[in-house]
Amino acid sequence: MAHVTMIHGIGQKPEEAALLGIWRRALAGGPHETRIDLGANGVSSSMVYWADVLYPEPDPNVAAYESIDDLEALRSDVDNIGQTITMDEAADPDWLARLAGRLLLEDPALEIPEDPLNYGSDVEERFPLPWALKQRFLGAFLRDVHHYLFNVAWTPRSSETYQVQHEIRRRFVEKIASGAKKGRPHVVVSHSMGTVIAYDCLVRVPDCPGVDALVTLGSPLGIDEVQDKLAPEWTRSDGFPSQKVEGDWVNIFDRLDVVAALDPVLANDFRRGGLEVVRDIHEPNSGVWRHSLRKYFEGPLLRTELKRLLQI
Structure with a gap:
């Protein structure tokens, strides 16, 4: 089968x-x-x-991933995303800057609000998302894709x-x-x-x-x-x-x-x-x-x- x-x-x-x-x-x-x-x-x-x-x-x-509620789905993807990445930490800062710009980020060194689901913004964009929430999620995306594509050495726990x-x-x-x-x-x-x-x-x-x-x-x-x-x-x-x-x-x-x-x-x-x-x-x-x-x-x-x- x-x-x-x-x-x-x-x-x-x-x-x-x-x-x-x-x-x-x-x-x-x-x-x-x-x-x-x-x-x-x-x-x-x-x-x-x-x-x-x-x-x-x-x-x-686990319940957040099972939920059909839109806010719960949002939280399951953006809560606990870990630290984002700055230009100084990038293996190739120019590459990171280009990718960040194309993803409509203002700066890959992100300021994370305490509750992005309730954070307003006047930024006009094509995605129906609060600006700070999109920044938070894409900041995690930039970090993860960078660390994979550049094969970064990473210590998620002190022993590993x-x-x-x-x-x-x-x-x-x-x-x-x-x-x-x-x-x-x-x-x-x-x-x-x-x-x-x-x-x-x-x-x-x-x-x-x-x-x-x-x-x-x-x-x-x-x-x-x-x-x-x-x-x-x-x-x-x-x-x-x-x-x-x-x-x-x-x-x-x-x-x-x-x-x-x-x-x-x-x-x-x-x-x-x-x-x-x-x-x-x-x-x-x-x-x-x-x-x-x-x-x-x-x-x-x-x-x-x-x-x-x-x-x-």
């Missing part, structure tokens, strides 16, 4: 087993005609868990130091190899920063096993500065991971997702032999916080595609 390997995005998360359960229940909820109960369909699953590489402890507030990229790559390859033994088709489902990790490993880690399909949700892979750090293995004309992805790459996005909105369409940037083959699908999420994994998992278009890829 089929197997799904999942990989999460930025921020502090509940511990691995709890997070995997949250993702499985999110797929199994909602309208009966679209829900995907992996267990009932004989589909096994695993989670590439990397939050502990950057964050000192798991998030104990990781080379961030090396450790997360090791975990991804290990879970993909294990998943490959459990069933076919084998599909990778990735969210947010997890899409960068999945792509990097499938294209740039020679001993990473192949998979049958790749799903990216709310991905920042369209951003030039991210693509620059994936070269030379990535090229615009032949960036599709053909050697490791046997079937489809399906990219689901919401145009108001603060992470994906800068360049949500990937087919033109990840061609195969010059041809556009990535299946880009716009599926609007509801409410203020469009980047929520739970909201992506509730989408009928995503569920239709995942059923097709898993052959259920």
